[in-house]
Amino acid sequence: MNYRFCPNCGKRLTLRPAGDDGQVPYCEACERYWFATFPSCVIVLVANEQQELALIHQSYLSDSFDVFVSGFIASGESAEETAVREVQEELGLEVQQLISTGTFWYPDAGQLMHGFIAYTKKAPLSLSDELDGAGWVPAAEAHRTMFPVTASPPAYAIYETYLKNENLKKKE
Ligand SMILES: [Zn+2]
Incomplete structure (x- = not known):
């Protein structure tokens, strides 16, 4: 799953560079990245x-x-x-x-x-x-x-x- 909204607070995520992983969705309120997840x-x-x-x-x-x-x-x-x-x-x-x-x-x-x-x-x-x-x-x-x-x-x-x-x- 690729996140567009923060699963914690519901805020829309922005893209932020995360080292070698490139642009990753980020919640500015929770101050954390949301990497894609999969089953x-x-x-x-x-x-x-x-x-x-x-x-x-x-x-x-x-x-x-x-x-x-x-x-x-x-x-x-x-x-x-x-x-x-x-x-x-x-x-x-x-x-x-x-x-x-x-x-x-x-x-x-x-x-x-x-x-x-x-x-x-x-x-x-x-x-x-x-x-x-x-x-x-x-x-x-x-x-x-x-x-x-x-x-x-x-x-x-x-x-x-x-x-x-x-x-x-x-x-x-
Ligand atoms: Zn959040």
């Missing part, structure tokens, strides 16, 4: 010990299981805490190990995505009400339904990292 989210590939991925079905996207767990980072939470919480809330799974796969700027949504691989034990999925369905899919076959139908560069990059870490090749 931070997590996107989590969930894998079990049998090299299967827990994929979520969203009926507005396609007929298959094709998306990773994702969610917004709450104020006061670390990205790691959000990842563990979202896996628990959306699928009812306990994360055993969490690996960061880096961050991605997602231009379509104007969001910073924090990518993770979450290892869990294979267990029946207990879905949140927000989801239409989910299932375990062999990791080497997941690309058939995930891409390019819902082609998401962060998801694809995390998937590639997982395959490499596990020494898996995609089955065509």
Whole structure:
């Protein structure tokens, strides 16, 4: 979000030089800069010990299981805490190990995505009400339904990292 009015006092902001950052909106009443803000989210590939991925079905996207767990980072939470919480809330799974796969700027949504691989034990999925369905899919076959139908560069990059870490090749 690019600020035009002060979120504290409502006064119209002026532009003021802020070192290397150039012209930045500034509130003369509160004497502070308002740098642009954007949502931070997590996107989590969930894998079990049998090299299967827990994929979520969203009926507005396609007929298959094709998306990773994702969610917004709450104020006061670390990205790691959000990842563990979202896996628990959306699928009812306990994360055993969490690996960061880096961050991605997602231009379509104007969001910073924090990518993770979450290892869990294979267990029946207990879905949140927000989801239409989910299932375990062999990791080497997941690309058939995930891409390019819902082609998401962060998801694809995390998937590639997982395959490499596990020494898996995609089955065509
Ligand atoms: Zn102000």
